[in-house]
Amino acid sequence: xxxxxxxxxxxxxSAFGLAAFxxxxxxxxxxxxxxxxYFSPITQKVADxxxxxxxxxxxxxxxxxxxxxxxxxxxxxxxxTCHNLTNYGILNIPKEIGNKGQIGIYNIPTVYNVAFxxxxxxxARFKNVEEQANRPILNPIQGAMPNGEAVxxxxxxxxxxxxxxxxxxxxxxKPITFENVSKAIAAFERTLITPSRFDxxxxxxxxxxxxEEKRGLRLFVDKGCIACHNGIGVGGxxxxxxxxxxxxxxxxxxxxxxxxxxxxxxxxxxKVPSLRNVERTYPYFHDGQVWSLEEAVRxxxxxxxxxxxxxxxxxxxVAFLRSLTGEIPMDALTLPVLPAxxxxxxxxxxx
Amino acid sequence: xxxxxxxxxxxxxSAFGLAAFxxxxxxxxxxxxxxxxYFSPITQKVADxxxxxxxxxxxxxxxxxxxxxxxxxxxxxxxxTCHNLTNYGILNIPKEIGNKGQIGIYNIPTVYNVAFxxxxxxxARFKNVEEQANRPILNPIQGAMPNGEAVxxxxxxxxxxxxxxxxxxxxxxKPITFENVSKAIAAFERTLITPSRFDxxxxxxxxxxxxEEKRGLRLFVDKGCIACHNGIGVGGxxxxxxxxxxxxxxxxxxxxxxxxxxxxxxxxxxKVPSLRNVERTYPYFHDGQVWSLEEAVRxxxxxxxxxxxxxxxxxxxVAFLRSLTGEIPMDALTLPVLPAxxxxxxxxxxx
Numbered sequence: 001x002x003x004x005x006x007x008x009x010x011x012x013x014s015a016f017g018l019a020a021f022x023x024x025x026x027x028x029x030x031x032x033x034x035x036x037x038y039f040s041p042i043t044q045k046v047a048d049x050x051x052x053x054x055x056x057x058x059x060x061x062x063x064x065x066x067x068x069x070x071x072x073x074x075x076x077x078x079x080x081t082c083h084n085l086t087n088y089g090i091l092n093i094p095k096e097i098g099n100k101g102q103i104g105i106y107n108i109p110t111v112y113n114v115a116f117x118x119x120x121x122x123x124a125r126f127k128n129v130e131e132q133a134n135r136p137i138l139n140p141i142q143g144a145m146p147n148g149e150a151v152x153x154x155x156x157x158x159x160x161x162x163x164x165x166x167x168x169x170x171x172x173x174k175p176i177t178f179e180n181v182s183k184a185i186a187a188f189e190r191t192l193i194t195p196s197r198f199d200x201x202x203x204x205x206x207x208x209x210x211x212e213e214k215r216g217l218r219l220f221v222d223k224g225c226i227a228c229h230n231g232i233g234v235g236g237x238x239x240x241x242x243x244x245x246x247x248x249x250x251x252x253x254x255x256x257x258x259x260x261x262x263x264x265x266x267x268x269x270x271k272v273p274s275l276r277n278v279e280r281t282y283p284y285f286h287d288g289q290v291w292s293l294e295e296a297v298r299x300x301x302x303x304x305x306x307x308x309x310x311x312x313x314x315x316x317x318v319a320f321l322r323s324l325t326g327e328i329p330m331d332a333l334t335l336p337v338l339p340a341x342x343x344x345x346x347x348x349x350x351x
Numbered sequence: 352x353x354x355x356x357x358x359x360x361x362x363x364x365s366a367f368g369l370a371a372f373x374x375x376x377x378x379x380x381x382x383x384x385x386x387x388x389y390f391s392p393i394t395q396k397v398a399d400x401x402x403x404x405x406x407x408x409x410x411x412x413x414x415x416x417x418x419x420x421x422x423x424x425x426x427x428x429x430x431x432t433c434h435n436l437t438n439y440g441i442l443n444i445p446k447e448i449g450n451k452g453q454i455g456i457y458n459i460p461t462v463y464n465v466a467f468x469x470x471x472x473x474x475a476r477f478k479n480v481e482e483q484a485n486r487p488i489l490n491p492i493q494g495a496m497p498n499g500e501a502v503x504x505x506x507x508x509x510x511x512x513x514x515x516x517x518x519x520x521x522x523x524x525k526p527i528t529f530e531n532v533s534k535a536i537a538a539f540e541r542t543l544i545t546p547s548r549f550d551x552x553x554x555x556x557x558x559x560x561x562x563e564e565k566r567g568l569r570l571f572v573d574k575g576c577i578a579c580h581n582g583i584g585v586g587g588x589x590x591x592x593x594x595x596x597x598x599x600x601x602x603x604x605x606x607x608x609x610x611x612x613x614x615x616x617x618x619x620x621x622k623v624p625s626l627r628n629v630e631r632t633y634p635y636f637h638d639g640q641v642w643s644l645e646e647a648v649r650x651x652x653x654x655x656x657x658x659x660x661x662x663x664x665x666x667x668x669v670a671f672l673r674s675l676t677g678e679i680p681m682d683a684l685t686l687p688v689l690p691a692x693x694x695x696x697x698x699x700x701x702x
Binding site for chain 1: 415
């Protein structure tokens, strides 16, 4: 690719003269048409899933469940506790802090645009948000609820939820199920979409990115970052070994997918994260040990691609990555009022 | 009062006949005019303080600070973590759960309508929200930040905050101070006002309350609850011994104001809480050990007034108390987007 570009550039310089060459280099470092091979723009407000259609009723319910601390054993943690929607869907801390202050082994991934991912969680356990969204409720260092039945019992004790589940799953005889908790939260997450200037560029607006950002995108393509960070999420669509060329010195004991599959080839294989909003989702990597985006880019090039980037290359790539910072939809920033408990609602427990 | 009412009732019955008496009992159990002696309606959208005027700039800033988990040592707790605005400004847990999962000695008081309080915190440490709002940031079991200077340093490292503080405190040379953090959060809290049907009644709309609710209000007045729960907050304006007539068996080691003053007369003296939204701010009392509003009413009558309430009296008083559940303002339910950190922003610490 690099060679091809160089040859093409030399051809252009010969054929049209230096002025035209300079113009090409400054104006057309990279075109929307070219990068549409690697990326898709966000054109929709909702990342729909035909198997879990996003309806306003399901989204309203999912938003409440997302914000409800009663869905944790100690009654003080909701999805939003870690996936803080005011803060690009994360906390700026290296590892998750959960139930009773326990510290997890992973950096918190954002919920914004997670619905575009086809690989969910760092250890790549799930294929979509429907499979994943109810799991943290039971994870012992997160929600720590004993089981799905306890969650269903809690929700059934709340008349407001009974009504909302009936509306969200109108054709079902028993709408309150642990699976439907996941479906509702997932439907809400499917609205957490943040288009950015990069999408305008992908759609053909060449002025949506600055020259420096385009140069960064050019480097992002040519250096090989796109091998993993591609698609609508600029990542989030595959898993990959962390440390292909050189080993990564992690602060996390996680062995990635190996922890799930126990296959040697899965050792240190992790989800490739989406880079949308990466400017705001520091610190970086599955162990959250790197705080600077510049440093993260440099490390990735080094251990994944065997490349030592120059300072100006890092600067340009970071400029491009900042163009992925999107606009948070108002609906994500509008809180619901939670429905009231009753005397039958199980109490939180500190045991 | 009770005797007077009875005498008056008998007089009415004699003078105007039984039909008129029945009508008085059913229609005019209590009038807005009478209860305006004890309570004031919420008529404003903002509980202003001339010493900290509420401006849109200050409210915007205060809301961000209220939601910002970076204002805690571990980076995972904001004011909203405990004072959950989707859930009437509290968590439904008996005692606060703070930094590193530490459990406090107090039930979480709501931030809705707290600006009307002239006595703040259970041990009645402060007179207004301006005095109080920045304190949890430093409390070792809450935000656990080392000191106000550390908070100022953190905020100064964030360009978005530098701009917002300059706008919120436009006449000050050094707008970022720990005191101004409190003023901004307090200004936001001064907008967390929830008028209810009771306010409509106080303003003269006799139909705003049902007959049962009016009967409850009559009992609330006649039994003596209003001795402490009065004013615009229906409480929140004084402190009082918990257990005037009989001792209260608490699950909290707190000795109330005694813990602050060390004066024997302050033993077990606590803030009288505002009863606005009391239906939704369970569990009850400073130790959060009582989950049922019926039981809370019964215990209060017993240990504070020496009264054994009948079931139907409890029911009516609870009906009245439910009329204090107010409408949460949309602005309180609209999240801000937090400003970005920089490389100079101090990192959270788990030490």
